[in-house]
Amino acid sequence: MPGHRLEQLCHDHGLRFTEHRRMVLEVLDASTDHPAASEIHRRAAVGHSISVSTVYRILKTLSAAGLVVRRDFGDGKARYESVTRRHDHLVDVRSGAIVEFDEAALQPIIESIAARLGYRLIDYRLELLAEARGAVIDRS
Amino acid sequence: MPGHRLEQLCHDHGLRFTEHRRMVLEVLDASTDHPAASEIHRRAAVGHSISVSTVYRILKTLSAAGLVVRRDFGDGKARYESVTRRHDHLVDVRSGAIVEFDEAALQPIIESIAARLGYRLIDYRLELLAEARGAVIDRS
DNA sequence: CTAAATGCAAATCATTTGCAAAGAG
DNA sequence: CTCTTTGCAAATGATTTGCATTTAG
Numbered sequence: 001m002p003g004h005r006l007e008q009l010c011h012d013h014g015l016r017f018t019e020h021r022r023m024v025l026e027v028l029d030a031s032t033d034h035p036a037a038s039e040i041h042r043r044a045a046v047g048h049s050i051s052v053s054t055v056y057r058i059l060k061t062l063s064a065a066g067l068v069v070r071r072d073f074g075d076g077k078a079r080y081e082s083v084t085r086r087h088d089h090l091v092d093v094r095s096g097a098i099v100e101f102d103e104a105a106l107q108p109i110i111e112s113i114a115a116r117l118g119y120r121l122i123d124y125r126l127e128l129l130a131e132a133r134g135a136v137i138d139r140s
Numbered sequence: 141m142p143g144h145r146l147e148q149l150c151h152d153h154g155l156r157f158t159e160h161r162r163m164v165l166e167v168l169d170a171s172t173d174h175p176a177a178s179e180i181h182r183r184a185a186v187g188h189s190i191s192v193s194t195v196y197r198i199l200k201t202l203s204a205a206g207l208v209v210r211r212d213f214g215d216g217k218a219r220y221e222s223v224t225r226r227h228d229h230l231v232d233v234r235s236g237a238i239v240e241f242d243e244a245a246l247q248p249i250i251e252s253i254a255a256r257l258g259y260r261l262i263d264y265r266l267e268l269l270a271e272a273r274g275a276v277i278d279r280s
Numbered sequence: 281c282t283a284a285a286t287g288c289a290a291a292t293c294a295t296t297t298g299c300a301a302a303g304a305g
Numbered sequence: 306c307t308c309t310t311t312g313c314a315a316a317t318g319a320t321t322t323g324c325a326t327t328t329a330g
Contacts, residue, residue, distance in 0.1 A: 016283095016284065016285075016329055016330075017330095018284095018286090021285090037319080049287095050286085051286070051288070052320095053287070053289095053320085053321075053322085054286055054287070056319090057285080058285090060320095060321095061285095070214060072214070074210065074218075076295075076296095077318085078319085090253075090254060090257055090259060093262060099257055109245075109249070110266075114268050114270045115273075117239055117241060117270075119239075119268075120270055120272075120273050121269075121270050122233060122269045122270050122271060123268075125265070125267045125269075126250075126265070127265045127266075128254050128261060128263075129261075129263045129264065130254045130260055130262050131259060131260055131262060132259055133255075133258050156303090158304075158310065158311085159303090161310095176294085178293095189312095191311070191313070192295095193295085193296075193297085193311080193313080194311050198310090200296095201310095216293075216320075217294060
């Protein structure tokens, strides 16, 4: 029963485990992209029933609990990913393509920055804006 | 005439220099916080006339040109800062307070990450989520 | 049983857009 | 003069909310 792991996860964070929360978590665990709320609803609704407002409410709850990470790539809608899939991103400013990467070496450096400021790091969001090497640069 | 610098800046980026663009740039250059579009409009409108839609259009243009940096702190509205004030941020998840910092050592590390992925870094956004040291942690 | 979660539809809020008038180069 | 920018008001689109109903613990 794959649901047990997710149920435990919710309980560990003091959240009730509902059918709908399971659906949303499963969608995010199965997604390799970064779906927005409407897309998560679309995927979760396949064969099931769930309202969009419920998806929004669940995403807000799960984000607050840290089970889900909310991202913004500047296209007007928030995107989400499961913490288990958490990683950083590089956005190709020409094509809009998103490249994921995971640079473990950054964690300690960033932690020390927070510490120096008198804080304990909880999480961080890093987004690189870049263009493919060799791209023609318009200096007109 | 302080307007000359801004005029040059616009011209260098192929943008027409208008009274309204000057107003928005001046507001951002004078702001130490991270005003959202509506707040920028409010500040620019003091003693002048400018419509909100114009502020939005200008911010989009200036962002695309790289004269202004668009940020998202997760409260539903985009925030802006002048490139000349560009820096990274730490968000105190308890109070919502934003602490600015500038860690020069990060730049080369992040550039190398982009390079490794086959890209040339244009810019990056780093946001730390943290809690004050010594804050009581609720492990209920 | 009781507090929390959900559906539905209406409400909000930020941001965008169509079109005619005003302005920059 | 020609192309771009701006105003205004209406349109869009994402996200939120009130309230009655259902469900988890």
